[in-house]
Amino acid sequence: MSVHNLVSASARADRSPLHADRDAMSTALHLLGDRWSLLLLRELAVGNGRYGEILTALPGISRSLLSSRLRHLERAGLCARSAIAGDKRSPHRYVLTEAGAELSPVMDSLARWSTQWMTHVDASEQLSVSDLIEQVSTAVDRTLVPDGRVRIAFVSGNAGREEGWVDVGDFGSHAGLGSTAAEADLTVKASLRVLNDLWSRRRSCDDTVLRRDIAFDGPISYARAFTTWFPRRPGDASSSTPS
Numbered sequence: 001m002s003v004h005n006l007v008s009a010s011a012r013a014d015r016s017p018l019h020a021d022r023d024a025m026s027t028a029l030h031l032l033g034d035r036w037s038l039l040l041l042r043e044l045a046v047g048n049g050r051y052g053e054i055l056t057a058l059p060g061i062s063r064s065l066l067s068s069r070l071r072h073l074e075r076a077g078l079c080a081r082s083a084i085a086g087d088k089r090s091p092h093r094y095v096l097t098e099a100g101a102e103l104s105p106v107m108d109s110l111a112r113w114s115t116q117w118m119t120h121v122d123a124s125e126q127l128s129v130s131d132l133i134e135q136v137s138t139a140v141d142r143t144l145v146p147d148g149r150v151r152i153a154f155v156s157g158n159a160g161r162e163e164g165w166v167d168v169g170d171f172g173s174h175a176g177l178g179s180t181a182a183e184a185d186l187t188v189k190a191s192l193r194v195l196n197d198l199w200s201r202r203r204s205c206d207d208t209v210l211r212r213d214i215a216f217d218g219p220i221s222y223a224r225a226f227t228t229w230f231p232r233r234p235g236d237a238s239s240s241t242p243s
Contacts, residue, residue, distance in 0.1 A: 031076050031078075032103075034069070036058070036061055036065065036066075036069050037069055037072070037073060038103075038107055038110070039058055040054065040058070040066075040069055040070065040073060040079075041073065041078060041079070041096065041100055041103055041107065042107050043057050043058065043174065044079055044094055044095060044096045044100065045096060045100075045101070045103075045104050045107065045172075046171040046172045046173075046174055047171050048174065049082070049093035049094045049095055050090050050093050050094075051066070051070075051090065051094075052090065054066060054070075054094070056176045056178075057174045057175065057176050058176075059129075059130035059133070059134075059164070059175070059176060059177040060130050070094060073100070077097055077099050077100075078096065078097055078099055078100035078103070079094050079095060079096055079097060079100050080094070080095060080097050081093070081094055081095075082094070082095045111138050114138070115138055115139050115232045116232060126192065126193060126196045127196055127199070129154075129156070129163045129164055129177065129192060130164070130177060132164075132192070132195060132196065132199060133154065133163075133164040133165070133166060133175040133176075133177070134175050135199065136152075136166050136175065136199070136230065137166045137173045137174055137175035138173075139230045139231075139232055140166065140168055140173050140229050140230055141229060141230070141231055142168055142169075142172070142173065144225075144228060144229045144231070145168055145229050146185075146221075146222065146225075148168075148169070148170070149168055149169040149170070150168050150185050150186065150222070150229075151165065151166075151167050151168070151182065151183075151184045151185050151186075152165060152166045152167075152168075152184060152185070152186050152187075152188060153165045153179075153184035153186070153187045153188070154166075154187075154188050154190075154195065155187060155188065155189045155190075156189075156190065156191055156192050156195065163177065163178075163192075164176060164177045164178070165178075165179075165184065184217075184218070185218055185219075185222060186216060186217070186218035186219070186222045186223065186226065187216065187217035187218060188214065188215075188216060188226070189214065189215040189216070189217070190208070190213060190214040190215070191213070194208060194213045194214055198214070198227070205226065205227045
């Protein structure tokens with residue numbers, strides 16, 4: 001390639017949309033590039049606008065950090081407080097502004113991209129309870145669960161303590177640690193290591209049941225269909241039929 005062609009190619013690259021939007025991308029990352037901001041906006045997008053709802057839905061975030069990030073998003077014009085009449089305990093809720101709502105398809109695209117391409121990165125390592133529950137919530141396909149809604153509780157350890165839950169419905173899906181606010185449709189009982197092995201496809205659900213390393217409380221049809229609700233999981237080169 002001649003020097004003239006190299007210069008021309010460089011000039012075309014400088015005029016490309018990605019290059020032209022570099023400063024805009026930098027601004028967006030400055031506003032939203034921390035661990036929690038997009039997750040907070042996601043909760044507002046699915047209707048979790050009360051402070052307590054957001055705190056429950058985001059395992060690992062402290063009260064002080066949640067308050068700080070909400071103020072940050074308010075200042076950025078991505079969310080706003082809306083008064084709730086007659087509720088003294090929770091007098092307002094957070095809602096997305098028009099600018100915040102425009103991020104919904106961006107967040108959906110990021111979740112789909114991560115589920116398809118990035119979940120294999122930590123497949124050889126054991127995920128924490130909060131990370132595992134969050135991945136389950138992101139990967140569930142609502143069209144595959146009964147009537148498009150299901151509440152799943154996960155119990156781990158010898159004490160039988162409920163570790164976390166995933167709630168799927170018209171609002172989409174979200175997850176939390178601790179006990180569910182309502183009775184679970186299906187309770188999954190297994191150690192964290194077994195759940196990690198199942199999630200990363202290092203073992204099949206049938207084999208795990210035969211070894212009595214997992215148990216289900218709920219309709220047998222739910223237990224049998226459980227792994228089919230997550231068509232994209234770590235260990236897949238592409239979206240294939242679950243084991």
